[in-house]
Amino acid sequence: MPENNYAFIDGQNLHLGVKIHLGWRSLDNQKFRQYLRSEFGVVKAFYFIGHDPSRQDLYTHLSNAGFDLVHKRALRMSDGKTKGNVDAELILESMKRFNEYDKAVIVSSDGDFQCLVKHLKDNNKLKKLIAIEKNCSTLLRLELDGTPFIEFLDGSRSRLEYTHVARGNTTT
Numbered sequence: 001m002p003e004n005n006y007a008f009i010d011g012q013n014l015h016l017g018v019k020i021h022l023g024w025r026s027l028d029n030q031k032f033r034q035y036l037r038s039e040f041g042v043v044k045a046f047y048f049i050g051h052d053p054s055r056q057d058l059y060t061h062l063s064n065a066g067f068d069l070v071h072k073r074a075l076r077m078s079d080g081k082t083k084g085n086v087d088a089e090l091i092l093e094s095m096k097r098f099n100e101y102d103k104a105v106i107v108s109s110d111g112d113f114q115c116l117v118k119h120l121k122d123n124n125k126l127k128k129l130i131a132i133e134k135n136c137s138t139l140l141r142l143e144l145d146g147t148p149f150i151e152f153l154d155g156s157r158s159r160l161e162y163t164h165v166a167r168g169n170t171t172t
Contacts, residue, residue, distance in 0.1 A: 003041025005127050006101040008094045009067070010086060010108035011049035017109055017132035018161075022154060028162040029065040035160060037066075040105050040127050046093060048086035050074030087112045094120075103127035111137030118143055 018024045036042035047062055051071035059069055070093060072086045087110065094104055094116060104120050106113055109131040117140060120126035126149050129140060133152035144150040153160065 002043075004043055004100075004102045005041045005105060006094075006097060007036050007040070007042045007045040007105040007107060008090050009045060009047045010090060010110055010113070011047050011062075012086070013108045013110050017135055018153065021132050021134040022157065024157060024161045025164075026162045028160055029062055029067070031160050031162075033066040035156075036105060041102075042105055044068060044101070046070050046090075048072070048090045048093075050086065091116050098125065101125075105130060107131075109136040109140065111139035114139035114143050117149075121147075121149060 014027065018027045033045060036045055045067050046069075047067035048070045049059075049062075050073070051059075052074045059071075063069055070086070070089055072089055090106075090108075091113070094106075103125055105128045106117060106120070106126070107130045113129075114137065117126060117129055121143070129144055129150045131140060131150065131152055133154045136150075136152070140150070
């Protein structure tokens with residue numbers, strides 16, 4: 001019987017993790033969605049992200065890659081950057097849908113999710129925590145080190161990094 005697992009993705013944490021801590025150009029969202037499906041049986045992938053009307057192209061791209069977007073209104077800070085903290089929404093959504101999925105895949109390195117990860121693990125509902133090893137919270141490590149529930153993206157560059165091929169270029 002096929003798995004019925006859901007992924008709950010902290011979009012900003014994932015994006016910054018691969019760019020800053022891993023040094024990738026960016027994550028290939030279509031490859032990442034396929035990775036979640038093939039490796040973890042993820043049938044629904046909720047991508048939590050702040051909402052900024054100027055980023056509609058990004059939202060369309062993520063949706064087309066197969067993610068169900070969950071927005072939180074982003075606030076513009078005094079330095080001009082936008083902030084859309086989605087931690088509470090991710091936890092709430094995963095609990096609201098608790099009886100819909102077999103297991104959850106949590107994608108974040110943020111220690112604020114330690115309580116969620118512990119609850120899912122204690123109730124046999126955690127499939128995997130996917131994180132960036134270089135910035136994974138000590139709280140998450142203490143909860144999951146030595147268990148099969150944690151996977152790091154650090155070694156997946158060739159598989160999941162976005163690589164743009166210019167039009168008209170061919171290789172022989």
